[in-house]
Amino acid sequence: MLFKKKFTFIIILSTLLSYSALFATMNDNYKYGLNVYKKGNCMGCHSWHGKGGGGYGAGVSLRTNELTLNEIKNIVKCGRPGTGMPYFFKKSYVIEKCYDTTFNDYDKSYRPISSKKFLNMRQIDAVSIFVKEVLQGKKLDKSYCEGFFNKGSKVCNSLN
Numbered sequence: 001m002l003f004k005k006k007f008t009f010i011i012i013l014s015t016l017l018s019y020s021a022l023f024a025t026m027n028d029n030y031k032y033g034l035n036v037y038k039k040g041n042c043m044g045c046h047s048w049h050g051k052g053g054g055g056y057g058a059g060v061s062l063r064t065n066e067l068t069l070n071e072i073k074n075i076v077k078c079g080r081p082g083t084g085m086p087y088f089f090k091k092s093y094v095i096e097k098c099y100d101t102t103f104n105d106y107d108k109s110y111r112p113i114s115s116k117k118f119l120n121m122r123q124i125d126a127v128s129i130f131v132k133e134v135l136q137g138k139k140l141d142k143s144y145c146e147g148f149f150n151k152g153s154k155v156c157n158s159l160n
């Protein structure tokens with residue numbers, strides 16, 4: 001009987017521990033991805049809330065697509081030639097082909113545009129996971145807003 005109790009206790013404890021470890025890494029991933037979102041100035045075009053329509057590039061909503069993680073990574077790495085979505089990987093189209101093309105395959109109007117800040121592959125992975133896990137298919141809520149700005153930030157007042 002005593003043995004059984006101890007055993008149950010150990011199981012509960014280890015479940016709790018692994019949950020909190022999982023939560024901690026999820027949280028770290030979230031923070032890192034969010035930092036890259038800011039660093040790459042994704043919000044310059046997709047807005048801080050990811051619904052698009054921000055500033056100069058008028059990017060589309062990142063909450064409503066059904067792209068796979070790999071498709072998102074590839075769009076961030078290679079951009080979308082002929083649209084306002086820039087590529088974020090320095091080697092794209094020069095050293096590494098994108099969509100099986102290099103710069104020479106484009107004329108002026110469709111040439112891929114480079115982002116102002118380049119990102120390395122680790123950053124591209126992180127921001128893509130952020131788009132997939134935090135934005136895609138999700139409604140804008142207060143906890144996202146306070147994660148982006150600060151807890152208690154006025155911008156988030158009207159959100160639930």
Ligand code: HEC
Pocket residue numbers: 036037040041042043044045046056057058059060061062064065067072075076080083084085086088115127128131
């Ligand atoms: C200069 C403006 C600009 C910036 C900066 C920008 N985007 Fe975009 N993005 C766009 C535009 C415009 C589109 C729509 C392209 C199209 O018409 O297919 C787009 C499309 C996308 C798509 C595809 C969405 C879909 O539904 O097909 C993803 C994913 C994406 N952007 C992610 C990002 C991420 C992540 C960053 C930051 C690392 C970023 N973008 C920065 C302008 C921008």
